[in-house]
Amino acid sequence: MTEECRSDLILAGLKGRTREEVLMELASCLVRAGIVKEEGPLVEALLAREDLGSTGVGDGVAIPHARVAAIEHPVLVVGRSTQGVDFRSLDGKPADLFFLILTPDGKTGEYLQALAQISRLLRRAALREALRRADSAESILKVLKESSEES
Incomplete structure (x- = not known):
């Protein structure tokens, strides 16, 4: 799934600073890219x-x-927060890396396959740290492309 990732996403x-605000930002990115028409219904689905x-x-993810x-096809939006956001994570720690699928x-098959691929990728601590160090969309994209080639 990361191989189709684009810098505008x-x-x-x-x-x-909140879960809702982060989801709205990620959804707005999809509107700007012309993938969905409006944020509201998407944010409602994500919050549900x-x-x-x-x-x-x-682990901050x-x-x-x-x-x-x-x-019509799976879409991945990646976001990085420098301050971290309470996302009610399983470990109780703030999330700073977001992968909206x-x-x-x-x-259902594509859904489960996409979740499994991203989950496997993000288990690697070195990848998470490289994403945190990346300071632009282009550098995040480069890290993701390199890591998917290694997989």
């Missing part, structure tokens, strides 16, 4: 998913995800 300096259980998986009818509604 990477936010290296998230400003949101969060209500089922936090997507803050620990959150993987918000949803299945939506408005898209959207898949088309009804494509």
Whole structure:
């Protein structure tokens, strides 16, 4: 999934201080890129998913995800926060790396495959640290591309 990642879908300096603000920033990125028409319904879907259980998986990582009818293929948006955000993570620590995954509604196989790939990738501490050091969308993209080539 990281091989399709684009620099216009990477936010290296998230400003949101709450879970809702971060999700809105990530959704706004998709609107600017022309992938979805509006943020509201997407943020509602993401918050509904969060209500089922936090997507803050620990080690400073959150993987918000949803299945939506408005898209035809899986999409990944990456965000990095310098201050960290309370995402109700499993380890109780703030999240600073966000990987928003959207898949088309009804494509359960693609949904599970995308989640598994990102989860596997982010288990690597060296990758997480390299992403934290990256200071631009382009440098984050480079780290992701190199790590997917190594996988």
